[in-house]
Amino acid sequence: MKKLFNIVICSLAFVLLYSCKTDNMNYSDAEVTAVTALYSPTENAAVKLVSASSASLFFEWEPAKTQDSGAALYELVFDKVGGDFSKPIYKITSNNNGYLSNATITHKTLNTIATISGVNPGESGDVIWTVVASRGLNQVVSKEVRKLNITSLEGFAEVPNELYITGEGSETGTDQAASLPFKQTSPGEFEIYTKLEAGKDYSFIDRKSGTPRFFYTDDQVKLKEGTEENGIRVTKTGVYKINLDFNVATISSSEITKVGLWFSPENKVLFDLPYAGKGVFKGTGVVTFRQESWGRDQRYKFQFEKIENNVTSVGQFGTKVASDNPPNASSDPSYYYIKVLANVTQWDDKWKFIDAVDRKSTTISIILQGDKEYTHTVQVN
Structure with a gap:
């Protein structure tokens, strides 16, 4: 009986092997x-x-x-x-x-x-x-x-995968190894928040070591590839947001003149967050929650003022990950992630402070750096 069973198994295996091989051959040879x-x-x-x-x-x-x-x-x-x-x-x-x-x-x-x-x-x-x-x-x-x-697009045939700002007019000077990184927002598109010094050259490079490619503009509109000698200058020392799109070879920038804590219950900025360097805005103040019939309101976001093409406008930073609850010790870091909002409103896309912030001196930092998620921190002093 055992011998018969083994013969049957071997026969089945042979049939399956032959069938698979035949199918493969039919597939390969089909016209x-x-x-x-x-x-x-x-x-x-x-x-x-x-x-x-x-x-x-x-x-x-x-x-x-x-x-x-x-x-x-x-x-x-x-x-x-x-x-x-x-x-x-x-x-x-x-x-x-x-x-x-x-x-x-x-x-x-x-x-x-x-x-x-x-x-x-x-x-x-x-x-x-x-x-x-x-x-x-x-x-x-x-x-x-x-x-x-x-x-074709008016952009570059070879688009960088990463980008940095360098030069005497930049925050890190001519030391390319210390150059500040841009954030890549889409393939071929980059942005950075940084301080520029008037009357001194800066440019963009695609790597911090070796032999980088240099990019610049001579009209503040079209992006070009050049050499280390091709620099850009601003006429006013200030904090700027710079956007580059290599897909269409364009550059645009706006001066960020003010950033502050927007407290939704008061519908206003409570205190400013001056620029602290390398993409960080930081400020300290006292936040007093607003008493409502249902409790104390602690909703907040951030507001900024900018000048672009000689026009002053207002924008807001708000939540990248929507939430209607205050954070706790186990909250994911994404709770604090930031994005630029499409519209300026009193309540939309806000965060909530933890209870410990109420009536206390609090230091808030907005971190807009290219090598990490845009985020912010809240520290009760």
Whole structure:
């Protein structure tokens, strides 16, 4: 009986092994037809790229047919005009990991394709595209080819992954190793809160050691790549928020003239938080909660004033992680995280002080540094 059982098991194993091997062979050897029709974009379509992360272009084609009725896989391929796709300049898998006969390609990816094909930033040029269908080991390039005109972004072909500020006019001077980091807010987009000294040069670098790339502006609008000799200057010593977008090669800045503790129950700033250096604003004052019929109100956030393009305006910092409760000893650090609010309001996106703050001298620090989450601390003295 035991011998018979072993024979049955071995037979089953052999059948399963043979079946798996046969399936793999069938999959590998299945024929697939070429894609015979490209639907979208149309021939000679033109697209002007924008830097928004959500911007994209939709490609679609007729599905291929396979010998075993299984699903074909698709790859969208690009080449320079006159090329035959034997060595495409860019390849991308279609939607749903290659199983759908369409592809959604972001403008930033299209910008990379345009750059590889030789289109200069801000200029227009043509590329060609088609589709490769495959089933197992068999691949077939469609004979249908479309031309696409791309107006590229005015940004940089090679966007830094990190960025620092350096120079005599910066807080850390010419010591590149001590340069203050920017915060990367999106791919290719950076910002920093820092103090600049009037009449002295500063610039931006993509690394603190080795041989960095230098970036600057000569009109406070367009970002350029240069050398260590290309500096920027401000006419007024102050604290500035600087924004750089390498996707469109732009720079903008605003002077932060005041930051203060906004106490929601009083609908006003209780005391200022002067700039303490290296992205930190710090101030001390007494906070007295407002007595209400339901208890004592301890809601707060922060308000700032800025000057941009000679226009003064007011903004607010509030919660990045919404909560309607005061923190405690076990609260996650994210409770204190900060973001710039879209609107100035009395109550929205606020925090709550702990009870120990009421009527006590309290030191508050806002920490806006590029190598960590924007956050703040509350210390009862």
